[in-house]
Amino acid sequence: MAAINRIGWNKYAQALGMPFMAIALGLFVGAIAIWTVGGSVIDTYAEMWKGAFGSFYFTTTTLTRATPIILAALGVSLAFRAGFFNLGAEGQMILGALAAALAAIYVPGNGLIKILAAAIAGMLAGGLWSLLAGWLDTRFKLNLLITTLLLNYIAMYAAGYMVAFPLKEKGGTGGAQTEMLDSAAWLPKLFAGMTLHAGFLVAVFAALLLAWFLAYTAKGYEIRMLGSNPLFAAFGGVKRGPLMLTSMMISGALAGLAGTFEVLGTQYRYIDNMITSPGYAWSAIMATLLAGSNPIGSALAAILLAALQTGAMGVERNTEVPLEISSVIQSSLILFVSARVTFSFLKRRKARGADGNAA
Amino acid sequence: GNANNNAGNAGNAGNAAEGANGAANSGEAKKRVVLVTPEKIGVNQFFTQMVEGLDKAAAEFNLETKVIESADPTQVEQNLRAAVAEKYDLIITAAFSAADALKKVATENPDQPFAIIDTVVDAPNVRSIEFREHEAAYLLGAAAGLSTKTGTVGAVVAMDVPLLGKYTSGFDQGLKSVKPDAKFLVNFVGSFTDPAKAKELALLQQSQGADFVAGMSAVGDSGVFEAAKEKGFYTAGQDTDRTGEDPEHVVLSQLKETDTVTYETAKDFAAGNFTYGSISYGLKENGVGITFVTAESSSPLSPFVGQENVDKLKKIRDDIVSGAVTVKNPLAP
């Protein structure tokens, strides 16, 4: 019993339970949107569910889409936990993906070597880009929120330039993209004919590892305290500078790894906008915030967001509800999950009951 | 206003066709054709025209059709696979961003016919349709060179990506072929959906002496048109004939017949003479062109261009078709 409480399963149960009713409310609002366009509410939601988890294939598709979101969300969680509001996941993913593609293309050797080289390059690129923002903060006191946002644009244009010109595939269709990787460097698929690749396992492992790291290691403890009260941490002998740089570095490296797996696991090359147009980074930030920066929670929230997105494709394929309405449904779900309606509802009712008057 | 594109699923052409023809052909199963776009159709003329072409084919050849929009390119693969699972008879997709996914899915499903528009996928069960936009751009550039009074013309381009090089490079070649000392200004918007910025750039080019500014910025073109109207210079649109919007200032349009191509693809399939391999549409095949020269327009011809120039342009067109003039494709290796 005690051991169970120590791990805090209660907290997880609560973290899961609270959004539950919120989802119901979000579904209700979405239903109104569907109803206004004359769609069948039940069918639409059924298709949404089928699109996300309706068959083994779609479940794996959802998990495939969740993979980069999970990894980036873990990176964001780590930075948030250390008290640094890193909004730069996008840029870090972009540079990670580009570097991984280059490494996989140009590093000689067998598949394993290429994959390892790509992972290292991707993590380094993402990590260093994040580190730059961290360094600008520690060295020049530049606001991290602003710099990480700005660095996203710089990364985006820099990568865009690289694949539009110097690194553009020879011949080809004219898309701004690198050459296709040698198939040896592709991440193995988990199931034949499905999109889910080994990166997902790494992401799950990373989530468990990060949760363990934060709760059970000395460095994780220091990071948490630094984020909670930096003066307290300094007082207790935690060194802010190095710890900040390390956590920013790891945070960026995780985002970089997210980009790497997009290249090695799904696209097999770097394509301009492959990170920005699916909006991975913002999904990751949302997942993190929804879960209060808890790694396991962030991973689950990432899967939820990915499911909403693949579910929307199911609606698109099989109903007359326009694609735009799917995004309305998705956002209303997110809005209500974020509000944790149940929680505040209960709290207020209790307060009212106790006081006999409205707070 | 714009034409009602009736895109997406909102008006399902397949069902409509079924309603009209269902009774007549009740015995025979209809062929089912699906178009999977690699991104939201949204503002993209290229895709809306394909939907139009498909709708037309559906009505004429008694097809059941369906359009599936992908929210972003990473979703194409799942949509293609779903389409295979749904047992559509023909799956059409488009653009280079769908190429990798199609290659994968087509290889895994060798008995399923596919078609892809605007890029080439090398697989035995895929028909690829390409456009030689640079030829049309060449004509447009030549038209600009023949018409300009100031010797300076410009283009407002959506993004600096290789694909759009087909447009700018073709234009430049055409321009220089008729007026070697002409000045060609190029500015990039950085987005496909930013008419305000496009307008700003058009105004900038006008202030730098351009009397003709070609819009190559997708939806941004509307901003270019507004600038032309305000400052009284001349401009041209893309993909469809847009001269009707403001014949006085929008004097030309560079055409890309994605609707025709989609229609032809569906038609071939319905008629049973569908072939695989790569087909290229250029001036010769009338897959691309410019208004007044390769296609009629309901708008009056602007005096800025003039019939004399149109005649010269027709000659240039013939030279390109005959091979007397070759337009270099900047994407060719």
Place this chain on the structure above:
Amino acid sequence: METLLDWSLLSATLWKVAPLLLAALAGAMCARVGIFNVALEGMMLTGAFTAILGNYWFDNVLLGVVFACLCVGALSLLFGYLVIGLQANAIVVGTAINFLATGLTAFSLFAIFGVKGQFRDSAMSGLPKWNIPLVQDIPVVGELLSGHTPLVYLAFLLVVALQFFLFRTVMGFRLLAVGENPVAAKSLGLPVRRYQYGAIVFSGILCGLAGAQLSLGQVTLFTENMTAGRGFIALVATMLGQSNPIGVMGASLLFGFLDTLSTRLQSFSVPTHFTMMFPYAMTIIVMLFFKDKSYLRQSGRLDSK
């Protein structure tokens, strides 16, 4: 002709900065009551759409602008309710609202006008351009200051008005107090939530104006996603200007100027990607020269509540 700097550069800066400035002021008002508003982009987009819609329905530009303000005001009320009333995380709600706005405007475009992607009606008239009687005749200054839409002037007027409001009036003073220490403000009996709602709704109205200037002032049409990231730049301008109206104006002008400069750089055979990167890189460099005030650093910790 190919000089890098000329007067039209400044003039272009001025008019295109207006939507940015309005949105950044909106962000500043929210920041002043302690709310980090990432929904500026979505709100501006909604404003751009509803301005066109209002103009189309009522066939009156002014009513179009008012309609936009009302609609975005209502949207911001939703934002406020979730963030203040239900204690949701502002960034999640903001991001979701951006997403909602993209979907809703695109859908409404089709549902109402029956078109996809873009609505444009050449019969529709946009915001008028005001020529200022005497000023317009002064050679350079005239070109610079005259001939803009009323909303451009309003944007700059609002800077002054907000500066006055915040730092000279009682209400502004209390609003600052609410932002500085909500617990203390509450214990003083100030209606903290009312101030927060007020600031958010006002910022919604500002975003409505920003959108209207974009869709009825800069051009006269609506396009899906036509804000093209301006809301995020506005967010940066808010932070860079340390949520001070004058500072925000400075930051917006800086952005506008750098952006205009970057288009000029395109003609100097600098690769386009680099010219487009230029405003962002320059901003970081400029930041090196402005010492970070504590207020700004705190806003970086508005985060994970």
Place this chain on the structure above:
Amino acid sequence: MLLQMEGITKRYGGLTANDSVNFSLREGEVHALVGENGAGKSTLMRMLYGEEQPTEGKIRILGEPRAFTAPSDAIKAGIGMVHQHFMLFPSFTVAENIVIGREPKSGGKFDRKAAAEHVRALSEKYGMPVDPSAKVADCPVGVQQRIEILKVLNQGAKLIILDEPTGALTPLEVDWLLRAIRRLAAQGISFILISHKLHEVLGTADRITVLRDGKVTGTVNAADTDAAELSRMMVGRELAPFERKAANAGEAVLAVDRVTVRGPKGGKPLLDNVSFTVRAGEIVGIAGVSGNGQSELLQAVSGLRAVDEGRVALAGADVTNKDAAQFRQAGLAHIPEDRYLWGAAKEESVADNGLMGHVGSLSRRGILRKTEIRDTVSQWVKSFNVKTASLDTKAKHLSGGNMQKLIVAREMAHGTPFVIAAEPTRGVDIGAMETIHDALLKRREERGAILLVSSELTEILKLSDRILVLYEGKIAGELSAEEATEEKISMLMAGGGRD
């Protein structure tokens, strides 16, 4: 009767913070409220101020039942509250902080000049000098306290609640404040005064109410009682008589050699050529009016601030300008001056707050030993009688006094040769004070070197073997335990040094 609180009960879930409390206040009376940490004093006051609503019971003002749902209601009824943790706007001026809520205005415009004038007049009327145009962030704590009271008076309060107003003040400021309270009471203003310092309470209040575990154990006239009786009512037992053995100091553990810390450009140095040692087995007390360099000294000898000149050696190692981690390695434990700023992470659990600084010994190869950590921390919770629901309770839910005990326990557990004890008993009740004092003395017996900084002269006198007085960044004098008296120290603190 101005105020009557009748049968007030407040429950938080299963916990009863106040249990049928009766409390009354006459006009012009000073009524003190005392009790152990967590006895329910603040809760009772928060209900009076409308920040919380009673589960049961009635509040009457001038005989009429009133229900306050928000502070604004209470303010309207003439009630003002000065919270223990100040409710000020640090970046605003003194005048702005005082007039907020009832600003002088001309047509919606905030007339700051009139505000300054008004505040000047107000401060003269009540004899509380403040500089209206100064920024609150730059004001010493004593002045901030004044600002809070002036603010409340400006709101027209006839009843002022002071929740531990003297906790952070220097003796002079305390003295001044208590006299101001008496003066205002004579003008007809009523006060409820919460304090853990019985001599203050006895000297200032007319009546005293004692709370224990949420219940009233008695209300007595100040004239009819004494500290011993009060502490019996509070703690339920007699406090042990205090004993301190003579010092037997050994080698120097902390050596501060000509340390200078320069202030902001142009200003006087914050620490000016300060030299002293703290030896094994002795407690050295530092006295001084706040703002004379104590904080800077503490930060300089704990690695939280760099020195401009001079050297600091700890247990034989030169640690000048090393960081906090290196100081700790060299043998420092530190009970910080401001427990919430430096001493704790409010949002984290009791266990995590306890772990700080012990990570090295409570982990193996970088991995935390969870069981040992919990055992260790619950050991401290037991021995220092920290009231907490569990080890997973967030630190912010501990009352200030209990948080302080946890911090003391954590720092004493280091067993380092050198301990800084800064305001070690601020805000704790008398029972806890005894525990903390015992812990410090025990460490002294174990040959630890202790540097004690306290604004409580009684505490300094009680514990120190030697006393150093800081004045304007310099050591104004040194007294041995035998020669030190409150008068002598006060004189040195005021700058009257014997050269």
